[in-house]
Amino acid sequence: MSSQAILAALIGFDTTSRESNLQLIEFVRDFLAEHQVPCELIFNDDRSKANLFATIGTDDRPGVVLSGHTDVVPVDGQPWTVPPFELTEKDGKLYGRGTADMKGYIACVLAAVPGLLALPLRMPVHIALSYDEEVGCLGVRSLLAELERRANKPALCIIGEPTELKPVLGHKGKLAMRCDVQGAACHSAYAPQGVNAIEYAAELIGELGRIGTRLRAGHLQDARFDPPFSTVQTGVISGGKALNIVPADCRFDFEIRTLPDQDAQGIAQQLQQYAQEQVVPKMQAVNARSGVRFSALSSYPGLATDEHSDAAKLIAECCGSSEFTTVAFGTEGGLFDAIGIPTVVCGPGSMDQGHKPDEFVSVEQLAACDRMLERLTLTLRLLHRRA
Structure with a gap:
């Protein structure tokens, strides 16, 4: 499936933070199962919501986390001109709640799975999806608690919040x-x-x-x-x-x-x-x-990743840019960083569209994110060949 087709499916799930995200999580779980990628679900107390964590490649060494949140903000009272929970393409833009923040990135990550599976990787790639980010980064905490207990904690994380694919090393x-x-x-x-x-x-x-x-x-x-x-x-x-x-x-x-x-x-x-x-x-x-x-x-917590870290170097190679920046909005990145997983924020779309009526991500931004993840796959394969 293309990233755009996957995005259409993801937008169809109303995962406003007050609602359950389980239909979306089950869709992703089934998608990964079709590609024989195992995953685990970490539920909240009443099992109405879940985080998802999946691993591509061997899990006997630290890997790269591709992380995103599944919840979106409400559409109540906003003057939408298109159905918010149905993907609409118009004039090179893909409209729908969560297209920019941040189901577009999740769609690109899932579309990259076949390429990641095609050849052995030097480092495993993990897919981490969380719930209730929009109401205080709540869900990811139980996922991180689980990762912190593991012998092979991930080496670095890329969070796909909308930055127009500019690598971000810091936020408040x-x-x-x-x-x-x-x-x-x-x-x-x-x-x-x-x-x-x-x-x-x-x-x-x-x-x-x-x-x-x-x-x-x-x-x-x-x-x-x-x-x-x-x-x-x-x-x-x-x-x-x-x-x-x-x-x-x-x-x-x-x-x-x-x-x-x-x-x-x-x-x-x-x-x-x-x-x-x-x-x-x-x-x-x-x-x-x-x-x-x-x-x-x-x-x-805030985020302040060292521009000389492996995470920064990897995202610079994948983006083709070492010009790092910061953003005013917060992410789950500081929580990853707090348990020793260096984190970079980089994803398609702009927060200028996030949380607004007629939210959109451009077709070109989605395609550019596909290319970034293709370069990530290539980089990890090259690492394998150099080993």
Whole structure:
């Protein structure tokens, strides 16, 4: 099957993160079985979703992982002009949810399987597909825990997030947190007798802004990234019942996106310390039961792969370019790297199309990814001949 034909099948599965990915995983498992490639499934607790891990070649030595996530973001409320879960080709573009992020890459990987099987390889090639990347890189963690226990842990990883096939060695990490402010309600005519949770939440959000300003200091910047500094932002806030009631509750969610060498937890602790030292005492002076509580929602580490690593050299050879770059969005790459698997991000399409209505990958980008994987196959065969 061609990569485009495989992509059409993959797009037909609604693998929005809130849904199961098992139909897609079963399709891939059956496809690999037809080529006599064994694979294993690593399920979540209720067995509604699964990671897939397959190996082409001998597994008695470290290999190359071709990794991608199977889930996609929702289409709810987006003005699509084509069916989102049906591949549509028009003007050299392939439309559908996940075409760019990142089923296009998965399709190319599967299309490369016959070529990888044709001759012995010096290094095995692993196919790793995960679930729930879009909601915090959740599924891949159990897969990585399994890999970490193995004697022959993979030597390097290529994650096919959309980079227009430009090799990416770095991205920021992310910590998402929730802050619950518990105040004390009263009639708004007697506002000083209550603890206004919204106003104290606003004070904390204001401090987040000041923390963000401090993170822009020149000595903290890294010019390889855009923006070249770590960022914080509040994305969701809710609270209050009626205008004439002092609000007893307010909740806001915020995120911290850090350069790879900066500590997101340390940044969050700055806000927590401010809350305990500056905000909570004022609240409890009015009502002792009021307070502030923080909880983590999700996190993943940044990525900063050495440009002289074997992973970087291999992807440079396959892409025909040693001009490495960085991206602002996060991937599962930092998690691979954290267990000692050097990782490069390189895949077809652009994140400019990801998460948007009428998402697409160009026919040429898909074909270029096919060629990149063909060069990878050739490189691994040449390694075999040199041995």
